[in-house]
Amino acid sequence: MSAPSYNPDTTDIDRIHSAVKREKDDVAAGQGPAPMWIMFIGMVVAIVAGGQLGPMAGGFSFETSNPFALAKAIDTRPGGGGEGAxxxxxxxxxxxxxxxxxxxxxxxxxxxxxxxxxxxxxxxxxxxxxxxxxxxxxxxxxxxxxxxxxxxxxxxxxxxxxxxxxxxxxxxxxxxxxxxxxxxxxxxxxxxxxxxxxxxxxxxxxxxxxxxxxxxxxxxxxxxxxxxxxxxxxxxxxxxxxxx
Ligand code: HEC
CATH class of the missing domain: 1.10.760.10 (Cytochrome c-like domain)
Structure with missing residues (x-):
């Protein structure tokens, strides 16, 4: 079977390459990229675990890292929960x-x-x-x-x-x-x-x-x-x- 002859005016480059683009190498079993949902669960686990480990290891606390909690602690307006209250x-x-x-x-x-x-x-x-x-x-x-x-x-x-x-x-x-x-x-x-x-x-x-x-x-x-x-x-x- 001979390769299609190339004519610069009538041959569509995209058509010639479409098979190459379409067909991917076979992936060996167990070697494919992880699905999105697994990555997502991994992130959630990392965030929650970080929140647990932080207070144990480094004195981290949501009270002081949370910008809203901090603002409240120093809010001196009357009735603001700070000294003004x-x-x-x-x-x-x-x-x-x-x-x-x-x-x-x-x-x-x-x-x-x-x-x-x-x-x-x-x-x-x-x-x-x-x-x-x-x-x-x-x-x-x-x-x-x-x-x-x-x-x-x-x-x-x-x-x-x-x-x-x-x-x-x-x-x-x-x-x-x-x-x-x-x-x-x-x-x-x-x-x-x-x-x-x-x-x-x-x-x-x-x-x-x-x-x-x-x-x-x-x-x-x-x-x-x-x-x-x-x-x-x-x-x-x-x-x-x-x-x-
Ligand atoms: C748009 C202008 C205007 C605003 C706003 C206004 N006033 Fe007046 N006020 C007057 C005028 C004019 C008189 C005198 C009545 C007259 O001349 O007919 C007066 C009279 C008074 C009086 C009695 C007279 C005196 O000087 O003791 C008090 C008390 C008063 N106002 C308090 C207030 C308070 C408190 C506020 C805000 C919550 C206020 N006014 C808002 C125009 C205003």
Whole structure:
């Protein structure tokens, strides 16, 4: 049998070589490559065995090699499981309140100074360090002025918009924060106090007026204050300094 004659124009190189490509050498019994599933099981065994041998031989521990476990161990945020978790409720509220204050800051300013004529100051305001019920009402439903704070008149056509979209916890924290910042001193406001007022005024959809809130000026919202620095008026200056 003669080999097919080669013609550069009509002979297909691929066709000539296809038999060579297709046919592999016979594999001797027991010599073939291991199937994929065997390699996979081998890997699993190696990983599990490594995890067992490590603690026996080299002091390896998943506690310290696991990046999530490590982050948790050094998480100092309040409630983060680290040292911050040991904070008393007042310090915790001050920390949470300082960040929640971002909502109010655009109008009342970072140092609680407000803006003359339009946004009243929170620093030194008897609305802030007075009874707790009036200020909870202001934050929950907003306030329509005009009003006089620290002897200066403020009138804002839009008034203060209701901040009731914030959680009771955030409102409690932010009020505790402003009552104890910039020279203000006041008792702590708790989540339960905010919840009580929110429930009482659930039907209210409009801003409060000055006159409506006058009876609550010296009244405190019902609820226990946890023992600790927030139970009495806290020393303001140090507590007020934001942490960053
Ligand atoms: C969009 C601007 C704006 C935002 C945001 C805002 N306020 Fe006000 N706030 C006002 C205005 C304006 C008044 C005065 C009402 C008026 O002039 O009609 C006021 C009044 C107050 C008062 C009573 C007056 C005083 O100065 O003591 C308190 C307390 C207060 N706001 C707290 C807060 C807190 C706490 C937040 C955040 C949770 C907040 N406000 C968010 C605009 C704002």
């Amino acid at each position: 040991a904070m008393d409720p007042f310090q915790l509220a001050m920390k949470k309140g300082a960040s929640a204050y971002g909502v109010c800051m655009g109008c009342h300013q970072a140092a609680g100074t407000g803006v003359p004529g339009t946004f009243p100051p929170l620093a030194g305001s008897d609305w802030v360090h007075g009874g707790t019920e009036r200020i909870i009402r202001v934050v929950l439903n907003g306030l329509a002025g005009p009003l006089t704070i620290n002897g200066a008149p403020f009138s804002n056509p839009a008034g203060m918009p209701a901040q009731g979209a914030l959680s009771n916890k955030d409102i409690a924290a932010v009020i505790t924060y402003i009552r104890n910042s910039w020279g203000n001193e006041g008792t702590m406001v708790t989540e339960e106090m905010v919840a009580a007022i929110r429930k009482k005024e659930a039907a209210r959809t409009t801003q409060w007026t000055m006159a409506e809130l006058e009876p609550f000026a010296k009244q405190n919202a019902p609820g226990e204050i946890p023992a600790g620095p927030g139970a009495t008026a806290a020393p303001a200056a140090e507590a007020a300094a934001p942490t960053k």
